[in-house]
Amino acid sequence: MRWDRLFDDLEAQASAEWEAERAALASESERVRLSRVTLRDRLLLLREVTAHVRADLTAGSGIEGPVIAVGADWLAVERVPSSVSIVPFSAVVSLRMPHADLLRSAAGRAGGALRDRLDLGFVVRDLARRRVPVLAELIPGTVVTGTVDRAGADHFDLAVHDLDTARHPSAVSGYRMIPFAAVTQLVVAADDAGL
Structure with missing residues (x-):
């Protein structure tokens, strides 16, 4: 015993x-x-559930709304009223969301569609091709509006004009060459986003 x-x-x-x-x-x-697990992996999962996030950006600004698209080096957040912010990952300081979404996003990888692998350059070249007016917020907090004339590997040319004015030579007040690294966000009308 x-x-x-x-x-x-x-x-x-x-x-x-x-x-x-x-x-x-x-x-x-x-x-x-x-x-x-990368930031991109987690954002892809947040996109799948259309999670509502608040993104604090390097220029000191912030955006809030559901994640609607994620590329190789950028995310898109739907904003009110009817616009979309395209934000390079490098411009994101932090992302805030409900705890349940934060935990869900840590689950692993998602996606795999071609769109998920497109880089910021592809998106900007598409905006140039379609002549979409944009509001570009740059790192020091500068905001310029206009139309992307052309986009290179790491920069784009912007014809500066008011958003509510068509890109016509008489409406253009100047031109800027903008490195992608200086972009905090590109805001476009939701109908023009093409995402």
Whole structure:
């Protein structure tokens, strides 16, 4: 009878040690998995559930709304009234959202569509091709409006004019060459976003 208790005790200790080791391995495995999850991966999951976020940007401004598109290096947030902000990841200081969405976004990878791999240059070239008027917010907090005339690998040319005026030579007040790295957000009308 004493031997039975001794063996039961040893079995319980072994079981507890095995459970502790399994829990430690599971925790380490989760830490390793999370170390491979990128901001883009998490944003793709937030887009799938159309999560409402508040993005604080490098220019000191912020935008709020549902994530409607994510590319290789940018995200798009639908804004009220009927506009879309296209924001480079490099311009995001932080993202705020409900805790449930924050946890859901850590689940892993999503997406895989071609659109999810398009970079900011592709989006800006599309805006230039379609002659879409944009409001460009730049890093020091400067705001310029106009039409993208052309887009290179890491910059674009903007014909500066009022948003409510068509891009006509008489309406253009100047031209700017803007590096993508200086862009905090590009705001376009929701109907013109093409996302």
